[in-house]
Amino acid sequence: QVQLQQWGAGLLKPSETLSLTCAVYGGSFTTYYWNWIRQPPGKGLEWIGEINHSGSTTYNPSLESRVTISIDTSKNQFSLRLSSVTAADTAVYYCARMARGWTYVNSWGQGTLVTVSS
Amino acid sequence: DIQMIQSPSSLSASVGDRVTITCRASQSISNYLNWYQQKPGKVPKVLIYGASSLQGGVPSRFSGSGSGTDFTLTISSLQPEDFATYYCQQSYDTPRTFGQGTKVEIK
Numbered sequence: 627q628v629q630l631q632q633w634g635a636g637l638l639k640p641s642e643t644l645s646l647t648c649a650v651y652g653g654s655f656t657t658y659y660w661n662w663i664r665q666p667p668g669k670g671l672e673w674i675g676e677i678n679h680s681g682s683t684t685y686n687p688s689l690e691s692r693v694t695i696s697i698d699t700s701k702n703q704f705s706l707r708l709s710s711v712t713a714a715d716t717a718v719y720y721c722a723r724m725a726r727g728w729t730y731v732n733s734w735g736q737g738t739l740v741t742v743s744s
Numbered sequence: 745d746i747q748m749i750q751s752p753s754s755l756s757a758s759v760g761d762r763v764t765i766t767c768r769a770s771q772s773i774s775n776y777l778n779w780y781q782q783k784p785g786k787v788p789k790v791l792i793y794g795a796s797s798l799q800g801g802v803p804s805r806f807s808g809s810g811s812g813t814d815f816t817l818t819i820s821s822l823q824p825e826d827f828a829t830y831y832c833q834q835s836y837d838t839p840r841t842f843g844q845g846t847k848v849e850i851k
Contacts, residue, residue: 661840671780671788671831673840686839687745720787728794729835730778734787 628653632721632735634706638742644708648721648735649701655679659724660704661731662695664717672717676724677704711742746770746834750843756851763819765846767810767832775811776836782845783828791830792817822848 634646648660662674675685677695685693689708697704708715721735747770757763767777775795780788790799792808795815805820819826827850832843 670845671833671842673833673838673842676838676840684838688839724835724840725793728776728778728797729840730790730793730833731780731788732790732799737787 628723628733630721630723630733630735632719632738634719634738634740636738636740638711638740640712640742640744641710642742644711644715644719644740645705646719646721646738646740647703647705649703650723651702653723653733655699655702657726659726659729660695660697661722661724662706663720663722663731665720665737666714666717674706674708674719711740713742716740716742745839746773746837746841748832748834748841748843750830750832750846752846753844754847754849756849757822758851759822759824761822761851763822763826763848765817765830765832765848767815767817767843769813769815769834769836772812773834773836776834777808777810777815778833778835779806779808779817780831780833781826781828782831788831819848 629651632648656679659676661676677683692709694707718737722731723733777795779792782788796808829845829847
């Protein structure tokens with residue numbers, strides 16, 4: 627049974643960099659896509675981007691200029707960095723595992739509320 | 745980007761009702777369409793993948809259909825635990841876009 631456990635700073639000031647890490651416990655690390663998805667308070671889900679075990683990334687074009695997703699296969703961890711945050715980046719951020727093939731999320735981290743406020 | 749439009753945005757229904765939620769893609773996505781359920785304060789949970797395949801452990805009252813641009817999630821007999829928000833998500837191409845959600849409320 628896979629578990630995703632995430633952590634990172636929950637309160638940022640405008641222009642700072644958001645940094646979150648997700649550790650994967652159990653299951654294969656090589657046969658999935660590792661994703662970040664966010665959800666502003668009271669709103670819907672937005673896909674941020676994904677990485678595979680080889681380090682190949684794909685980002686949402688709306689965030690691509692500010693996003694970096696990286697992976698550390700030795701620790702079974704992957705990370706999100708989002709630079710130059712504003713209040714519009716306030717959201718619950720989820721790490722998530724996507725199955726290959728139909729590419730759906732079959733495991734989620736617990737979520738981290740990141741608030742951007744001066 | 746492929747836009748996903750769900751309808752309705754919200755609905756009120758009673759226990760036992762048959763509920764249908766639709767999701768339309770801005771271009772053909774074959775059957776690369778997934779459905780999630782999210783309860784307040786909880787992480788989303790996949791119900792249906794590949795437009796019509798039921799995820800293991802999901803009750804059989806949930807079903808999905810459609811292909812191309814038009815898709816449907818049906819709950820055959822609404823149960824108290826089904827009151828939640830439902831999202832569709834296309835996995836045909838990146839960015840992997842979600843619908844805006846349909847909130848199912850108690851009538």
